[in-house]
Amino acid sequence: MIEVKYFGAVAEKTKCEFEKLSFSEELSLQKLLKDLNQKYEFESLTFSVAVNQKIVSKAADYTLQTSDIVALLPPFAGG
Amino acid sequence: MNGAARYNRQIILPEIGDVGQYKLLKAKVLVIGAGGLGVAILPYLAAAGVGEIGIVDDDFIEISNLHRQVIYKSSAVGKGKATEAKAMISELNPQIKVNVFAEKLSGKNALSLFEKYDIIVDATDNISIKYLINDACLVTNKPMVYGSIFRFQGQVSVFNYQNGPTYRCLYPDENSNAANCEDAGVIGVSVGIIGMFQANEVLKIILGIGEVLSGKILVYNILNNEQQKYDFEKNSNLEIAKEDFERKYNATENQIEEIKMELLLDEIENNDVLFLDVRNEDELPKIKLKNSIQIPLMHLENEMKKLDSNKTIYVFCQSGIRSKIAVELLQKHQFKNIKSIAGGALAMKQLLKEDKLKLKI
Numbered sequence: 001m002i003e004v005k006y007f008g009a010v011a012e013k014t015k016c017e018f019e020k021l022s023f024s025e026e027l028s029l030q031k032l033l034k035d036l037n038q039k040y041e042f043e044s045l046t047f048s049v050a051v052n053q054k055i056v057s058k059a060a061d062y063t064l065q066t067s068d069i070v071a072l073l074p075p076f077a078g079g
Numbered sequence: 080m081n082g083a084a085r086y087n088r089q090i091i092l093p094e095i096g097d098v099g100q101y102k103l104l105k106a107k108v109l110v111i112g113a114g115g116l117g118v119a120i121l122p123y124l125a126a127a128g129v130g131e132i133g134i135v136d137d138d139f140i141e142i143s144n145l146h147r148q149v150i151y152k153s154s155a156v157g158k159g160k161a162t163e164a165k166a167m168i169s170e171l172n173p174q175i176k177v178n179v180f181a182e183k184l185s186g187k188n189a190l191s192l193f194e195k196y197d198i199i200v201d202a203t204d205n206i207s208i209k210y211l212i213n214d215a216c217l218v219t220n221k222p223m224v225y226g227s228i229f230r231f232q233g234q235v236s237v238f239n240y241q242n243g244p245t246y247r248c249l250y251p252d253e254n255s256n257a258a259n260c261e262d263a264g265v266i267g268v269s270v271g272i273i274g275m276f277q278a279n280e281v282l283k284i285i286l287g288i289g290e291v292l293s294g295k296i297l298v299y300n301i302l303n304n305e306q307q308k309y310d311f312e313k314n315s316n317l318e319i320a321k322e323d324f325e326r327k328y329n330a331t332e333n334q335i336e337e338i339k340m341e342l343l344l345d346e347i348e349n350n351d352v353l354f355l356d357v358r359n360e361d362e363l364p365k366i367k368l369k370n371s372i373q374i375p376l377m378h379l380e381n382e383m384k385k386l387d388s389n390k391t392i393y394v395f396c397q398s399g400i401r402s403k404i405a406v407e408l409l410q411k412h413q414f415k416n417i418k419s420i421a422g423g424a425l426a427m428k429q430l431l432k433e434d435k436l437k438l439k440i
Contacts, residue, residue, distance in 0.1 A: 005307075007298055008229035017300075035258065044377040046252045048311075055249065055296075055311035056291065075250045077259045078228035079116040079204035079270065 002027075002064050010047050012020065012039040013040045029062040047074040058075070082174055086128050094288045100128060106285045107179060109133040109192060110214060112202035113160040113360040115147040116226050119274025120202060120281070122150060123256040125168035125175055132168065133196060136161040147267035184208060186328020189215035190321075196202065198281055200224045204259040204402065207407065209423045211328065213238060213246035217319045219394055222284060222293075226277040230263055233273035237280050240293035247358065249296060251317065254380075261398040269301050333408045337421045340430055343393060345434070346370075348438050353386065355394045356424075357405045362397055367439050376401045377406060388414050395420040395427065 005018045021032075029051065036042070048055050050071040051062065064070070081192050082100065089095050095167040106129050110117050113136040124132055138160050140151045150167045151160070161179045182188060183205075189211060193199055199221050201212050209225070216223040222240040238245045241303065245254075276297065283289045294313070299306045319327075345370045346352045354371035357379060367373075374382045376396070386392065392414065394402040402419040409417050421428070 008232055012290065029353075044380075046250065046254070046363070048249060050309045053307070053309050056311055063218075073296070075206060076227035076229040076232065076234050077204060077206050077209075078230075078263060078265050079112055079114055079202055079226065079259070 001066060002032075003069045004032075005069065005071065007047075008074045008076055009045055010042065010072045010074050013042060013045065021053070023064075027064045029060055029064060029070070032064060033058065036072075045074060047072045049073070080126055084311040085172075085174070086125065087336040089127065095286060099286045099288075100413070102285050102287070103128045103282075104130040106198070107133070108133040108198045108200060108281055109135065109196040110200045110202055111135045111208075112204065113148075113164040114138070114144065114202065114204060115228070115267070115270030116202035116277065118148045118150045118164060120162055120200060120278045121168050122171055123275065124281060125172045125177070128172065129175060129281075129285070131176045131178070131196075133178040133180060133192070134164050135182065135184055135192065136164070137181050137183045147265060147270050149271070149294075150266060155258075186211065188217055189328075190324070193219040193221050194219065198222055198224060198284055200277060200281060202226065202277070202371045205404075207253075207404070210253055214319045214324050216247060218324045220322050224277050224280045224284070226273045228265055228269055228273055230265065231269055231300060233276075233299045233301075234296055235273060235276040235280065235292060235299070236296040237284070237292045240284070241293055242313075242418045243293040244311055245317060245418055247261045247317040248314045250310050251314070259400055261400055262434075263398070264433070269325040270301065272301060273367075280391055286437055314364075335403050335410075336418045337399070338393065339421050340395075340427050341435070343420070344430075344435060345392070353390045353391055353392045355386065355392050355405070357396050357401050358396055359438075362424070364424060364431070366395075366424055366427055369439050371439075376405055383409070383412055386414070386436065391416040391418075393418055393420050395423045397423050398425055399423040 001020045001022050003020050006014045011017050049058050053071055087102050090100050108129050113134050113185055140155050140158055140160055142287045144158050151163055155163050159179045159181050165177045165179050172248040195214050202225055212223055216239045223238040225236045280292055295308050295310055297308050306408050351369055354368050357376040394405045396402040399422050406417050406419045
């Protein structure tokens with residue numbers, strides 16, 4: 001199981017602040033982001049991606065491990 | 080020092096002492112935005128004895144600001160925010176110097192303003208200004224203390240601190256359209272809490288104590304009190320030289336013109352004019368005019384071809400913020416005659432009520 005956390009406008013789209021996803025075969029970060037995008041239609045929403053509390057490049061070639069925590073962090077604008 | 084009594088309770092902290100108080104006295108901090116974040120930050124910097132504080136804001140106090148911009152009195156509605164904020168903090172601490180810049184931050188004034196200060200505080204409510212502040216901080220080599228809000232969540236970080244990571248390292252994609260408080264909604268305590276975190280970072284930078292939030296973004300959720308810190312690294316490809324800055328901001332910065340709806344009442348019959356509603360389809364009141372079209376801001380870039388660039392286009396959203404972003408976007412795509420309607424649909428609703436504006440039935 002990996003955990004995915006959502007913040008700000010991304011959490012509005014997903015209608016939850018986190019979820020746990022199980023996967024049977026090897027899952028890359030790219031594939032996870034693609035699947036989430038298909039499921040939630042983030043469309044024009046901008047966000048940065050963190051794995052285990054560290055922001056990574058969205059294009060990063062990374063194979064997720066069980067127990068990884070991924071977070072989608074959009075910029076906020078209010079003040 | 081004649082502030083010995085005033086500052087006694089912080090001077091007796093071993094981390095501050097007389098030396099720390101002297102550092103505060105010598106510090107110059109520029110706060111951009113005297114809205115929800117700014118009014119939380121300003122009194123604490125002033126009270127702590129930060130020697131010189133600049134306030135940049137060209138906005139006026141509205142009744143709908145008062146629930147979160149708590150230093151403004153009801154009797155000050157209609158007055159300039161920067162001037163009112165100065166009056167408040169000068170009374171709080173007459174020993175400090177406060178400078179008012181009742182102007183909009185732009186590529187034209189940012190560098191000369193930033194050069195006079197040690198620390199720049201981003202208390203603004205719009206993403207494109209955040210990139211401008213970031214880039215001007217890079218050119219002038221100043222740290223940027225960032226805070227922002229989305230509903231019940233806030234973010235805090237310090238960018239460009241001792242050559243550390245910047246806003247662009249965290250959010251490289253400049254074309255985003257995150258909602259601000261007027262469009263997304265906000266309560267006073269969330270901007271207060273995040274503003275307080277920013278004031279804390281400013282004091283830590285000045286005093287050289289603790290760990291500055293550099294290369295880390297703090298995300299705080301006031302509904303469940305969860306806070307998370309995320310690390311991010313510097314991307315040296317995102318450096319900005321002075322020439323790049325000037326090219327980017329002076330060349331592309333077309334003035335965004337705002338116009339009041341009252342002046343446009345005759346235009347709703349004009350075939351050479353188009354009213355562009357950039358709100359989402361579920362936003363109320365619905366405003367459909369003879370010559371209006373609705374394209375939500377997030378689809379505008381893709382659906383721009385629906386617009387006739389020979390026409391004069393008046394853009395509106397709910398409150399007049401997103402419409403300015405839309406004007407900027409359209410200007411970048413060579414639309415020439417384009418203005419934003421001040422106050423957006425809320426201003427138009429008032430005219431509907433007064434029966435001055437008629438909708439298409």
